[in-house]
Amino acid sequence: MRSNEAPQAMHRRDWLHWAQRGIGATAAMVMLAQDGTLRSLGANPNGTLAPEMAPKAKRAIQICLIGGLSHLDSFDPKPGLDALHGKTLSTDEKPDIFFGQMGLLRKSDWAFRQRGQSGLAISELFPQIATQADLLTVVRSMVTESANHTPAQFFENSGFELNGFPSVGSWLSYGLGSIAEDLPAYVVLPDGRGGPMGGASNWSNGFLPSQHQGVLFHSGEHPVRDLTPMASISGDADRATRDMIAFLNRKNLESHGPEDVLTARMQSYELAARMQLSVPEVTQIDGESRETRDLYGVDAPETADMGRRCLLGRRLLERGVRFVQLYSGGPIAGAPRSSWDAHENVLENHTAESLRIDRPVAGLLADLKARGMLEDTLVLFTTEFGRTPFAQSEADKIGPGRDHNRYAFSIWMAGAGLKPGTVHGETDEIGWKVASDPVTWHDIHATILHLFGIDHEQLVYYHNGIHRRLTNVHGEVLRGILA
């Protein structure tokens, strides 16, 4: 090295915290990945990679159903419950549900049928998603810790029931960065009826650096906040101003000498300019073909909101966003409900909610498949907990609603590295509790990271005395569902 050059001890990318590969964790072991090739740094310099860790997924899209989807009425057929309709669940247990009312057992309001080649059973609640059954990997034995919406949602997102912990998307952004530099790594598309309870805490970066926070894309003219000036200034004036900034920054750098902090900031303005072009481009779905729009239901009033977001999700993934999160359901309470929280009437509520998303989600699956993206895209369809097999009513009634069930619920995944058309785990005869292979969110999170080629015990960030992990001190990869 020539002595008159100041060595760049830290690479420019290390200062530019956008598409960078997680740094800055003191005394932390950080797994870094680059285009599917993992290498490990830090305390495990000799760590070699098992072939099974080769990443299958490059990107993921998660559809979060807010409020608690009834597994009994969708993905977990229970003929045993049909038989016991109107009977009492004889138990001395005081279950951990929300309102505490235990009515009589209630059969599903929808018929189940075996679907596709796989014969996977899905109810008539989701007729369109059912056509894609052969792509799905259903987990019927989910359990969670809280029967209360917000802690359960936080747990689903971050593995902790409290505020302040990074969500799955933030961890992926931290571990892998974005594929494209001109778009954020983690994008959130909330329900048109409003954000979920807990708001931005659901897509929080927690203690990870702020660029790992989920970036909200709104519908309408201004999808990303501060993307363009709200004041009316001409394009010329805007350009001339940026030129002035670049000019002054160059002069400043010349007089100061080489400095990463300074050049990184200069570079960030160039990236900002590219983002100003790429965001409107990606959010502009008018150019999509008629067939594609129909596939997602973009132009039908009941599916327009979710259809647009599913289609936008696919476009974001195509252009290099690592993790897209869509919400189905806004604020929890109120009448009529604007989420899946069917305390009053499952039939009415779930019918209305399903109508909004069934076609768009099925369209998304079909579209990803047709474009060959499903090979390395992970699709997640999740909810914070399930619903009770007994009605939420007085003890001698079969009321129309169901309470929260943290002891058993269903989610499904599809795409990259998974065994399609299969079911993992089972619930008891009536779907009240898990009968075999209980699966926690920590297990799901470990499996997601695994599919991205990351060992969940290795992706850590030092914070206030602890090397924090997405999976806390738990989590087992669900090897049985891997292809």
Added chain:
Amino acid sequence: VFRSKLFAFPCWFWISALLVSVAWSERVGFAGEGEIHALLAGRCLECHSGGVPQGGLDLSSSSGLAKGSDSGSVWELGQGLKSTLWRVVESGEMPPKAKLTEDEKKVLQSWIESDAPLPETPIDRFKITSAYRAGYDWWALRPLASARDPHWGEDPWVRNEIDGYVLDGLRARGLNPNGPATARSLLRRVHLDLTGLPPSYDEVVAFEQDPSDAAYRAIVERLLASPAYGERWARHWLDVVRFGESDGFERNYPRPNGWHYRDWVIRALNDDVAYDDFVRMQIAGDGIEPNESGYAAASFLVAGIHNTVVGSSDRMKRIARQDELEEKVGTLSQAFLGLTAQCARCHEHKYDPISMESYYQLAAAIQGVDHGERESRDPQIEQRERERMQARQVWSDQAMQLDQCALQLAAQRDAAPVERPIAPTATGATPMAAWNFELPNDQRWTDTVGGLRAQFHGNQVDDPRGLVLDGQSYLASDPIPIDVGAKTLTAWVTVDPLDQAGGGVVSLQTLNGATFDAIVYGEREPAQWMAGSDGFSRTQSFQGPAESVSGPVHLAIRYESDGTITAFRNGAPYGQSYSNRLQSFGANQAQWLFGLRHGPPGGNRFFRGLLHRVAMFDSALSDTEIEQLAGARALHWDLRHAWTLMSESDRELREQIRASLVQIDSELAALRAQAKKKIYTVVSNPNPGPTHILTRGDVYSEAERVRAGGITSLDGAHSDFGLAEDASDVQRRLALADWIVRTNRSLLARVMVNRVWHYHFGTGIVDTPNDFGFNGGRPTHPELLDTLASRFLDEGMRLKSLHRWIVLSSTYRMSTSPTPSGMQVDAQNRYLWRYPVRKLDGESVRDSMLQIAGVLRRAIGGPGFVDVDFREINGTTYYLPKPMESEDCFRRTVYRFNPRCERSPLLDVLDCPDPSATAPRRANTTTPLQALSLLNNPFVFQMSDALVGRVRGDSVGSSAEDDRVIQQLFQQVLLRLPNDDEFVTARELVRQHGATALARALWNTNEFLILE
């Protein structure tokens, strides 16, 4: 020999030596016994020791080893390498996760082969520091090293000992310190660093003319004495203590009275309160000074998140409680002691000598802490308040008599009461109070008879049909100024939906909600009306029909002096009346509630539907009167109308009384604000209850009970505070505060001086300011850290002395210029060969822009400015950033109302932390979103306009004028004049796009946003 040598070095030396060396056998200087004990302690005893060791095998003592495991003997003397113990280690079966290294295996092998016994007393895992974990002898827990003789010699660069130690460190690495910063850089640095605000251009020019030491010292003194100092450094402390102004979690309710803590911190820092007092007040201020200041300080304990919806199950309640204790124990142990005690909730601390017992002792010390509001009181002012209240009573009695006259007169004169909204002749009765909710929103809230005011709580909807009650909302009146005995409550109301249960329509309750009489719907019998009362003590079923009309109905309940209670629906008796007793309510002791059965608000007490009109009488009306009331829905008692019928002189008299009452009320309001301030702070649970160690942290696995105490390893003794198990909350916290500030002052001082260093230089001497344990960083300059800490203690733990010492050093005054040797040897600048190049934090960016633009409001303290819109949806509060800041937001950012979750777009991207957890150091990121916000956020345009307006004044545009404006903009923002080519470029920009384009550009330059 090795041992004696070991102690010739300061402890930090051999510990860091221990940690950086490579192989176990090389790095440990212990005799064989110490070596094997450390190995067992570090790798085996976490599972194989204690009350219930894994597999029944206890490896901590000779008897444990002799006993073997559940499946039999593991090692008999003489068995050597044939033993089970060796076999499972050799095969890699044990330890189950991180396997032993070859070197570790060698140590174990030689121990097993040598047949050396284990001690009879169990090995204390915490005793000694090893390659695995910190022991009682951990560097941070040891006493401060006494300063050694300086050996940096005579060097003109060395202004004080800081420079000596820094120079030592640099020379050891073949580095030299940078030369001094320019006067402009240094002045900007010291201003922003100490006060968070930049100097003016004139101050820069003055300092450039006289950059002497004396001038610099004078500037430092001025900055430390400025109130802006406390505002700046309070913001740092608020990061550490996770100060936020909403609950977080699901509801995320705002804490409108949380700001007192922020003001207390600012005041304490400006007053340079001794640090140990600063600490004590935050733990037990309410016990030390039970007044505004003490309550505000103790708010530290409750400044974090708080779960207000824990669900119905016992398990969820217990977990929420334990989570909250962990959050508090974690924050206080990290903030004050740099120890992560919260890690010992479920198991003994994996890295530091903190037992579960110590953790639960700390938890017991704060077990009685609840979240809530308290009022601070001033007895003298309260006395004046009582006097004014008596005066008010005299005036209001007179006013009421006059009003009754007016209403009676009006009733006599008005022939057609239903058409004209006035009291009907037929009834003759006038209510004591009435509200007409069909009036427009701005007239609804005052009683139309006596002028009693009421406050609406909840979601306000403008609906001409009446008061919309959505099950979350209610209206509450001021205290009723007269005694009420017999009474009649009446209301026009719409029930919606009919299947609700328990809501109150009209309630007369004592101010604390303990006693009430109310019209209640469907509480005990579906859809039936009843006379609700506290504990149903005056309630019996009327056995009336279920309500079936979801439209306006007229309800009345009559309470006669003989205790008879009768209900009427649409003028007709409703079911059966019954005999009970009459409840009386004293003057100023009771109030009206509408839409709520009784306080506090919550549960099924809320009514849902519409409330049209209400009228309450302090007499038992006759059946006929009630029937007439029900027949005249349009009827209301309009005092204003009545007074139009009175004589001019009567009206003047009434007006004088009204003016007097207004005057007294405003005096009273001022007195009340002074006498009683609501402060969000600790509320003591009168019965904190016992504390158990929870095995594995499981809320149902209660092991032995512990009493309030500290961390055993900090004082080497049993650290029980010696309090009774039923000691009060305040006693416990007073003991905790004393323990923290007295027990290990070395640690207390090291942690704080390191924080201060961290904020001055961007990185601490220990780069993990909240964690001085095994997992944290090691000091780059251990002797300097101890010297700073000693001096801090010697000088009474005054922060301002410490600042003075640091900013007057040559180290602090160096330039930031990169040098080849510096970059090559120490690119991260941990050894301080230059002053670091740092980005301004979000608050400094915003505050600087406000100041430079000339619009900063310097009001100190008080409720924060609010740059978010509150939206309460079904009980959850959302905080949405306002599209644009209004001028009342133009205060220093530390005064921003700081809710959790949704935050300020600009501050968010500039790495201001979410106050969900303690943030001892901020993330430091550079992202395109930052660039976009600094370019496009409306605030940046507001500040550009304001700045240009300020420099341009009333002048008219001309090229000479433009040049002056350009010069001024550079002077204001960059604190210098533009050079020639900058001038040329700027002129072009201003000519084509105006001066605001240049202002916007300057805010975005590195020169403005980076501190050199």
